[in-house]
Amino acid sequence: MQTIWETPWDYRYAHRMQRMTSSVIRELLKLTEQPDIISFAGGLPAPEVFPIQKFREACAYVLENFGPQSLQYGATDGYLPLREMIARHTSRFSAEVNADNILITSGSQQALDFIGRLFINRGDYIVLESPTYLGALQAWNAFGAQYIPVRSDEHGMVVDELEAALRIGPKFIYVLPNFQNPGGSTLPLERRKQLVKIADKYGVPIIEDDPYGQLRYEGEHIPSIVSLDSEYRGPNGGHYSGNVIYLSTFSKLLAPGLRLGWVVAPPEVIQKLAVTKQAADLHTSSFNQYVAYEVAKGGFLDEHVKLIRATYKERRDVMIEMMEEMFPSGVTWRKPHGGMFLWSVLPEGMDSSEMLKRAIERKVAFVPGEPFHPNGGGKNTLRLNFSYSSPEIIREGMARLAETLKETVISA
Amino acid sequence: MQTIWETPWDYRYAHRMQRMTSSVIRELLKLTEQPDIISFAGGLPAPEVFPIQKFREACAYVLENFGPQSLQYGATDGYLPLREMIARHTSRFSAEVNADNILITSGSQQALDFIGRLFINRGDYIVLESPTYLGALQAWNAFGAQYIPVRSDEHGMVVDELEAALRIGPKFIYVLPNFQNPGGSTLPLERRKQLVKIADKYGVPIIEDDPYGQLRYEGEHIPSIVSLDSEYRGPNGGHYSGNVIYLSTFSKLLAPGLRLGWVVAPPEVIQKLAVTKQAADLHTSSFNQYVAYEVAKGGFLDEHVKLIRATYKERRDVMIEMMEEMFPSGVTWRKPHGGMFLWSVLPEGMDSSEMLKRAIERKVAFVPGEPFHPNGGGKNTLRLNFSYSSPEIIREGMARLAETLKETVISA
Numbered sequence: 001m002q003t004i005w006e007t008p009w010d011y012r013y014a015h016r017m018q019r020m021t022s023s024v025i026r027e028l029l030k031l032t033e034q035p036d037i038i039s040f041a042g043g044l045p046a047p048e049v050f051p052i053q054k055f056r057e058a059c060a061y062v063l064e065n066f067g068p069q070s071l072q073y074g075a076t077d078g079y080l081p082l083r084e085m086i087a088r089h090t091s092r093f094s095a096e097v098n099a100d101n102i103l104i105t106s107g108s109q110q111a112l113d114f115i116g117r118l119f120i121n122r123g124d125y126i127v128l129e130s131p132t133y134l135g136a137l138q139a140w141n142a143f144g145a146q147y148i149p150v151r152s153d154e155h156g157m158v159v160d161e162l163e164a165a166l167r168i169g170p171k172f173i174y175v176l177p178n179f180q181n182p183g184g185s186t187l188p189l190e191r192r193k194q195l196v197k198i199a200d201k202y203g204v205p206i207i208e209d210d211p212y213g214q215l216r217y218e219g220e221h222i223p224s225i226v227s228l229d230s231e232y233r234g235p236n237g238g239h240y241s242g243n244v245i246y247l248s249t250f251s252k253l254l255a256p257g258l259r260l261g262w263v264v265a266p267p268e269v270i271q272k273l274a275v276t277k278q279a280a281d282l283h284t285s286s287f288n289q290y291v292a293y294e295v296a297k298g299g300f301l302d303e304h305v306k307l308i309r310a311t312y313k314e315r316r317d318v319m320i321e322m323m324e325e326m327f328p329s330g331v332t333w334r335k336p337h338g339g340m341f342l343w344s345v346l347p348e349g350m351d352s353s354e355m356l357k358r359a360i361e362r363k364v365a366f367v368p369g370e371p372f373h374p375n376g377g378g379k380n381t382l383r384l385n386f387s388y389s390s391p392e393i394i395r396e397g398m399a400r401l402a403e404t405l406k407e408t409v410i411s412a
Numbered sequence: 413m414q415t416i417w418e419t420p421w422d423y424r425y426a427h428r429m430q431r432m433t434s435s436v437i438r439e440l441l442k443l444t445e446q447p448d449i450i451s452f453a454g455g456l457p458a459p460e461v462f463p464i465q466k467f468r469e470a471c472a473y474v475l476e477n478f479g480p481q482s483l484q485y486g487a488t489d490g491y492l493p494l495r496e497m498i499a500r501h502t503s504r505f506s507a508e509v510n511a512d513n514i515l516i517t518s519g520s521q522q523a524l525d526f527i528g529r530l531f532i533n534r535g536d537y538i539v540l541e542s543p544t545y546l547g548a549l550q551a552w553n554a555f556g557a558q559y560i561p562v563r564s565d566e567h568g569m570v571v572d573e574l575e576a577a578l579r580i581g582p583k584f585i586y587v588l589p590n591f592q593n594p595g596g597s598t599l600p601l602e603r604r605k606q607l608v609k610i611a612d613k614y615g616v617p618i619i620e621d622d623p624y625g626q627l628r629y630e631g632e633h634i635p636s637i638v639s640l641d642s643e644y645r646g647p648n649g650g651h652y653s654g655n656v657i658y659l660s661t662f663s664k665l666l667a668p669g670l671r672l673g674w675v676v677a678p679p680e681v682i683q684k685l686a687v688t689k690q691a692a693d694l695h696t697s698s699f700n701q702y703v704a705y706e707v708a709k710g711g712f713l714d715e716h717v718k719l720i721r722a723t724y725k726e727r728r729d730v731m732i733e734m735m736e737e738m739f740p741s742g743v744t745w746r747k748p749h750g751g752m753f754l755w756s757v758l759p760e761g762m763d764s765s766e767m768l769k770r771a772i773e774r775k776v777a778f779v780p781g782e783p784f785h786p787n788g789g790g791k792n793t794l795r796l797n798f799s800y801s802s803p804e805i806i807r808e809g810m811a812r813l814a815e816t817l818k819e820t821v822i823s824a
Contacts, residue, residue: 004645007617007655009680012583014533014555020687047480055483059471068459071467071667106518106671110693117554121426138691142529143426171424205419233416243419255483257698259518268421275432279550281522285697286669 019141038397039365040384043181043340046315048390049308050255051295058294066290074286076274078104078262082293086262090246091238095227100267101240103274106284108211108249108261112139114276115172115207115245118269120145125170129157131343131372131381133181133209136174145171147374154334156180156187159194166202172245173199173206177225178213179339182372182383186337189222196229200243208246214305215252216338217313226264241266250292252340253301253308258288311387312340318391319384322398328409340387343369346380347409353379355408364400431553450809451777452796455593455752458727460802461720462667463707470706478702486698488690489682490516490674494705498674502658503650507639512679513652515686518696520623520661520673524551526688527584527619527657530681532557537582541569543755543784543793545593545621548586557583559786566746568592568599571606578614584657585611585618589637590625591751594784594795598749601634608641612655620658626717627664628750629725638676653678662704664752665713665720670700724752727798730806738814740821752799755781758792759821765791767820776812 062070077083083102090097105111112135120126122144128136130149137147148165151158157175166173175195177187187195199206208225223231226246233242249261263273277283295301316335319342323333330347346352352368359365369381389397474482489495495514502509517523524547532538534556540548542561549559560577563570569587578585587607589599599607611618620637635643638658645654661673675685689695707713728747731754735745745756758764764780771777781793801809 005612005615006653007615007678009617009678009684012531012617013684014529014531014536016533017530017684017687020684020691042485044485047484050480050483052475052479052483055479056472056475059475060468063464063468063471067464067467068462069669071462071464071669072459073454073456073663073668106693106697109691113692117426118429119424119426124426135691135694142688142691200417203417203419205421205424241418251485255699256485257481257483259693259695259697266419266421272421272425272429272432275429276554279432279521279547279554280525280692281518281671282547283671285518285671285700287667288697288700 016142016144020138037360037363037365038389038393038400040386040389040397040401041365041367042388043385044388045252045256045340046311046387049311051300051304054295054300055255055291058291061294062287062290070287070290072286074283074289076278076283077270078102078284079286079289079293082289085293085297090264093224093227095224095230095240095264096236096238097240097264098238101264101270103263103265103270103277104284104289105261105263105277106281107251107256107259108209108247109135109139110280111247111261111263112136112209114273114280116140116143116145117276118272119171125168126172126174127162127165127170127204128174128374129176129180129183130374131182131369131378132174132374133176134372136209137374149373149375152183152185154185155191156183156185157191157195159191159198162195162198166198166204170204173204174209175206175225176209177222178210179215179336179341181211181339182341182343182367182369184334184336184339184341184343186222192222192225192228196225196232196243200232206244208244210246211249211252212339213248215309215312215340217309217316219337239267240264245269253305254292254295258292260284260288260292315386315389315391315394316342318394319386319398322395322402326399326402328402328406330409331405340385342384342386344382344384346382348380350380350408352382355382355404358408359401359404362400362404364397364404366401428554428556449772449775449777450801450805450812452798452801452809452813453777453779454800455797456800457664457668457752458723458799461723463712463716466707466712467667467703470703473706474699474702482699482702484698486695486701488695489686490514490696491698491701491705494701497705497709502676505636505639507636507642507652507676508648508650509652509676510650513676513682515675515677515682515689516696516701517673517675517689518693519663519668519671520621520659521547521551522692523659523673523675524548524621526685526692528552528555528557529688530684531583537580538584538586539574539577539582539616540586540786541588541592541595542786543594543781543790544586544786545588546784548621549786561785561787564595564597566597567603568595568597569603569607571603571610574607574610578610578616582616585616586621587618587637588621589634590622591627591748591753593623593751594753594755594779594781596746596748596751596753596755598634604634604637604640608637608644608655612644618656620656622658623661623664624751625660627721627724627752629721629728631749651679652676657681665717666704666707670704672696672700672704724799727801727803727806728754730803731796731798731810734807734810734814738811740814740818742821743817752797754796754798756794756796758794760792762792762820764794767816770820771813771816774812774816776809776816778813
């Protein structure tokens with residue numbers, strides 16, 4: 001009788017897959033599908049603030065006026081009016097930027113992936129904060145990156161300690177200056193200026209990841225690192241050719257379901273990223289780019305961001321109020337000036353992954369902090385999302401979490 | 413005075429970028445932006461057949477009924493009702509498939525990229541046709557693939573010659589069985605069955621790339637390789653766990669501007685591809701998946717495909733009629749039974765890239781065939797797209813091309 005073999009798939013995979021495991025966060029997101037669990041684990045925007053009516057109008061307008069173009073293949077670097085709009089928006093915050101400095105990506109995650117492809121040879125070093133954004137680590141692990149964490153405090157990367165790391169010869173520096181995910185810290189102006197200078201001294205590029213920059217609930221806007229780098233280099237004819245690659249996204253301003261992000265970088269880097277994008281997915285959805293442009297073009301986003309800010313500020317404040325009231329002593333947290341996340345530290349020696357299991361029994365979830373630490377550590381830390389749940393749900397969830405914490409801190 | 417250095421970007425890029433150059437086709441697409449050039453170079457669907465009214469209704473329906481979900485982050489493997497619909501569609505053509513066998517991608521190009529990431533170590537061999545799809549070469553060059561072309565004739569890969577190639581130990585076999593891009597050939601049933609058996613004998617997986625399978629203008633539908641592999645293995649409880657990874661797309665059935673493709677594969681491969689997708693772009697646009705589902709769910713596509721077939725068949729026939737009437741002797745071509753492309757061979761010793769320059773002077777464009785040959789060759793070949801231009805434009809463009817050809821063939 002004929003033998004039909006099974007394909008030995010496990011032995012066919014490339015070695016880069018050995019470091020590719022499904023994210024703890026994504027696995028936890030599956031828990032949020034159970035309606036009785038209150039999840040502070042994800043990083044979802046509040047669906048109540050999605051401008052659905054605006055989208056309906058924009059979809060109808062685009063299909064009426066640009067039907068064939070919006071449904072056709074498009075340019076790899078993105079829909080030109082959208083790129084021009086983003087360039088104007090970026091220039092407003094003082095970097096000299098034009099459309100040649102802009103690439104549209106399928107969300108910011110894709111920009112992180114492309115940066116990995118473009119720069120990282122197996123074994124290359126990357127300087128970053130610890131904890132840092134898990135999605136960046138996931139993207140870059142596949143390319144064999146190694147990490148040099150620079151110490152971070154409540155104000156983000158301690159730039160005084162950066163120079164020693166740069167002398168190791170890293171490929172680039174990765175930093176989230178505003179309301180960092182997960183740590184919640186914001187890098188002060190002086191540190192940003194110092195970062196620009198030290199990076200320039202060693203010729204090491206900076207990747208500035210800024211998904212939440214406009215979601216500030218208190219304090220003054222601090223100029224982006226790309227704009228400070230642009231200033232540092234002086235006037236250049238409205239065109240940026242400095243040392244920073246800046247990433248942002250419509251996911252937090254409009255809606256993540258569109259998968260629209262962008263990169264600001266020198267034109268030569270944008271061109272290389274476009275070659276990468278061509279091989280990766282040809283281009284980002286034309287239709288979504290047309291629709292986002294229609295929604296955003298009349299200054300709508302400025303108004304809309306006010307609504308998002310008011311909504312999230314209330315939720316952050318409710319979450320902190322509950323922590324102050326109910327969390328046992330020995331548990332600390334940082335109040336972020338914006339963004340979507342609170343970072344909390346349990347007493348030394350405690351394990352937040354263990355605690356998560358007890359929390360899930362009480363029908364509440366968060367993300368353990370350890371995976372955000374590229375070289376390990378942070379077992380006693382955790383991240384809480386405050387943007388997704390209503391204030392009432394936050395109160396209930398935080399009460400459940402406080403119970404879990406009290407039980408765990410006492411029994412530890 | 414302080415020196416401000418420029419960042420030496422060229423020395424920062426990873427070595428994988430050395431084989432990443434912008435596609436000739438994409439560069440040529442820029443020519444199509446000049447309105448006076450008739451371009452047979454691209455691979456664009458006819459915008460006249462985009463179901464714009466259907467999209468308007470679907471967008472309104474989705475935003476009315478699923479506004480928050482459709483704009484929110486979604487599952488990495490895709491919108492479940494869409495995956496289930498694709499599974500039913502695939503099963504209709506006889507492979508036993510369920511939703512666990514399906515991953516939604518941002519176009520088929522992304523599936524090719526993910527397959528490269530998942531399987532290819534630097535130096536790995538891939539068995540394929542020559543000429544083959546340029547987008548696959550672009551995707552896999554980045555991962556350091558090497559290519560073993562198997563001879564192709566007017567019926568596609570000569571499967572009798574495959575076994576020698578498999579004994580070299582390739583990672584996988586890549587084949588476009590229907591109306592191949594660029595060659596226009598269709599693999600006959602017997603060759604498909606033989607391919608399934610030989611691949612199984614050596615345990616080498618098959619990547620079946622099928623963007624045009626439903627765009628057949630004459631002859632009978634031939635079962636897909638994945639369905640023949642499924643049959644070969646026998647009943648498996650409605651679930652596919654064989655040796656084939658099948659790729660297709662909504663780009664040719666609905667609209668490429670949505671960037672929606674899909675993979676059919678054993679669940680363990682789908683899970684690995686999903687881990688890859690998570691790091692690459694989290695997930696494909698939720699909104700576009702909801703909209704495509706709404707457009708396609710009521711059996712609309714079956715009707716719509718008839719319209720596309722009628723439109724493209726006429727255009728193919730007009731193009732061939734013009735070739736028969738006007739092309740100089742010594743120039744040959746293949747009549748494809750479907751798809752979007754005609755393949756033409758000039759007399760030996762002629763260079764279609766040189767001819768392209770003369771063609772552009774006469775305001776007509778095509779793609780030289782050489783880049784489709786992974787290991788070089790095919791200098792005297794070229795590809796013509798017949799789906800995009802109206803019959804009138806095809807007549808005019810082909811007349812211009814015939815003039816160019818006559819001049820070139822005579823002067824050569």
